[in-house]
Amino acid sequence: xxxxYKAKSKLSESLTSTVWLVNHRLTGEEAVIKCFNLSKLNLNxxxxxxxxxxxxxxxxxxxIIRLLQVFQDDDFxxxxxxxxxxxTLSSYIKRHGRVEEDIARRFMKQIGAGLEIIHDxxxxxxxxxxxxxxxxxxxxxxxxxIADFSLARKLLxxxxxxxxxxxPFYMAPEVLQFQRYNEKADxxxxxxxxxxxLQGYPPFRGMNNVxxxxxxxxxxxxxxxxxxxxxxxxxxxxVCSRLLSVNPVTRLSFDEFYxxxxxx
Numbered sequence: 001x002x003x004x005y006k007a008k009s010k011l012s013e014s015l016t017s018t019v020w021l022v023n024h025r026l027t028g029e030e031a032v033i034k035c036f037n038l039s040k041l042n043l044n045x046x047x048x049x050x051x052x053x054x055x056x057x058x059x060x061x062x063x064i065i066r067l068l069q070v071f072q073d074d075d076f077x078x079x080x081x082x083x084x085x086x087x088t089l090s091s092y093i094k095r096h097g098r099v100e101e102d103i104a105r106r107f108m109k110q111i112g113a114g115l116e117i118i119h120d121x122x123x124x125x126x127x128x129x130x131x132x133x134x135x136x137x138x139x140x141x142x143x144x145x146i147a148d149f150s151l152a153r154k155l156l157x158x159x160x161x162x163x164x165x166x167x168p169f170y171m172a173p174e175v176l177q178f179q180r181y182n183e184k185a186d187x188x189x190x191x192x193x194x195x196x197x198l199q200g201y202p203p204f205r206g207m208n209n210v211x212x213x214x215x216x217x218x219x220x221x222x223x224x225x226x227x228x229x230x231x232x233x234x235x236x237x238x239v240c241s242r243l244l245s246v247n248p249v250t251r252l253s254f255d256e257f258y259x260x261x262x263x264x
Contacts, residue, residue: 002071002078005033016040021083030083031068035076049077052149055123063114065134065147084145086135089193093130098200098228101236105262108194110144112258115190118146119183119254124161126151128189129170130196155182168212169202173246176213184248187257191243198232199224203244216246235262 005022011032012019020033036049056067056079069080086092089107093099099107111133118125125132125146132148151165160180172188174181195203203223206212222241224232239262245251252260 005031005080007033016045022080030085032081032083034079034081036078038075038077048150051152051154053077053079055118055121055149055152058121059117061114061117062143063110063145064117065145084134084136084147086137086142088131089133089135089144090130092135093196093200099197101198101232104194104197104236107144107197108190109263111146111190111193112263114144114146115186115254116258118152119186122154122156123149123152124155124183125149125186125189126153126161127166127170128186128193129167130193131167133193168209169205171209171212172248173213173216174248176209176216181248183254184251187243187251187254188248190257191240194236194240194243195222195224198236198240199228233262235260238262 004025006025008021008023008030010018011021017034017036020035022031022033023029024031038046041049053067053070056065057070060066065084066082067079068082071078071080115125127148127150128146132146134145134147136143136145153161155161160182162178162180164175164178166175166185166189168176170189170192172181172185175185192202192204204212204215204219206215222229222237222244224237224240229237239252239257239260242250242252243257257263
């Protein structure tokens with residue numbers, strides 16, 4: 001029951017939702033409550049929320065954010081989520097800077113394990129980025145969890161989507177160009193995350209979508225600094241270059257990525 005939780009602090013607030021850090025009154029365990037005002041949700045936002053609830057209600061995996069409970073009445077939908085005390089992968093990179101290759105590999109194995117469940121369910125996340133990877137614990141015990149499935153969509157094999165969405169620094173070029181796309185769009189985002197872990201910032205940046213796309217198209221090689229490139233194993237360079245392939249046909253599939261030598 002919702003009354004089992006006691007509000008601790010407000011984490012964020014928008015026009016459509018409020019997010020609270022709470023404690024369970026009996027166990028003291030921390031959790032996050034997302035409260036959505038249904039009167040403020042248009043049809044598209046309501047559909048996004050329903051998709052997120054449907055997927056998270058059906059999975060239980062250590063590398064995917066856990067939905068603990070859902071409460072709903074005529075006015076509100078309230079999601080009780082597990083609390084991740086380590087912040088986001090984005091904040092981790094800001095604090096620590098670039099990471100060594102073995103740490104990047106360890107992180108990507110966890111993200112890959114979560115993605116395996118997502119893709120097995122024929123889901124495209126569509127907004128994979130360090131801000132949507134949450135952390136639990138610290139040091140060698142750090143656990144990464146894929147979060148924020150509000151843009152996720154079910155996509156059966158051989159089908160395509162056309163809606164432009166996501167974050168420009170992590171969006172595949174076919175999405176930026178308003179072309180149809182499939183699950184390979186997520187794999188570009190995976191490549192951008194690996195690059196950022198190793199370099200300290202995303203591979204292609206710009207003030208807007210047009211500039212990001214121009215930088216992608218004008219690049220003839222991976223934009224690693226020369227100093228970092230010299231330190232990377234050929235397997236690491238290979239997986240990055242094949243994930244960041246502009247042509248989705250030649251880009252690594254999930255299975256090819258997960259079985260790549262870099263991940264062994």
